[in-house]
Amino acid sequence: MSEDSNMTRLSIVRGGTEATRRFERLVRPHYEMLYRVAYRFTGSQQDAEDLVQELCVRAFRNIDSLAELDNPKMWLLCVLRRLFIDQTRRYDRTNVCPLVAHYENPKEAVGLLPHEIMHALALKQKGLALGSNMLWDCVTCYMCQEHCPQGVCVTDVLYELKNLALKHLKEKAA
Numbered sequence: 405m406s407e408d409s410n411m412t413r414l415s416i417v418r419g420g421t422e423a424t425r426r427f428e429r430l431v432r433p434h435y436e437m438l439y440r441v442a443y444r445f446t447g448s449q450q451d452a453e454d455l456v457q458e459l460c461v462r463a464f465r466n467i468d469s470l471a472e473l474d475n476p477k478m479w480l481l482c483v484l485r486r487l488f489i490d491q492t493r494r495y496d497r498t499n500v501c502p503l504v505a506h507y508e509n510p511k512e513a514v515g516l517l518p519h520e521i522m523h524a525l526a527l528k529q530k531g532l533a534l535g536s537n538m539l540w541d542c543v544t545c546y547m548c549q550e551h552c553p554q555g556v557c558v559t560d561v562l563y564e565l566k567n568l569a570l571k572h573l574k575e576k577a578a
């Protein structure tokens with residue numbers, strides 16, 4: 405679905421009024437960025453388009469409130485993330501990581517999975533954890549952290565490990 409078809413659909417819904425002009429001014433400039441973020445979340449062109457379309461409908465319904473915000477871009481990003489989380493919860497309540505769910509064979513694609521990285525760290529196998537491609541693929545969506553039954557800050561740990569891995573790479577290259 406293209407941006408124009410989204411706009412046409414929304415214009416019909418609201419009759420092409422002041423709301424449409426506000427939508428053009430407040431949402432359209434961020435459309436490409438929103439699509440890129442949605443693609444990072446979902447890993448799929450179709451899912452990213454669906455997510456952004458849902459966000460556009462939500463934004464259009466709330467366009468008057470959006471117009472009063474200092475930073476509508478932040479609102480759009482927050483709602484996009486919320487929609488993605490809701491969608492993932494609907495689709496899969498047990499496997500919360502969208503990347504793991506996305507791959508047919510996740511271990512082959514990324515190496516150690518998030519919970520395995522946590523286990524490796526618990527066993528003091530930091531080198532093993534640092535070697536997982538999961539560190540580079542993680543989109544920092546916080547799903548694993550929000551759902552961890554043991555309250556482990558999984559996303560924060562992955563982020564720290566990624567910084568550490570980057571540091572090692574830079575030191576090697578120097």
Ligand code: SF4
Pocket residue numbers: 500501502503504518541542543544545546547548549558559562
């Ligand atoms: S933050 Fe957690 S759930 Fe989200 S992509 Fe990274 S590992 Fe997966």
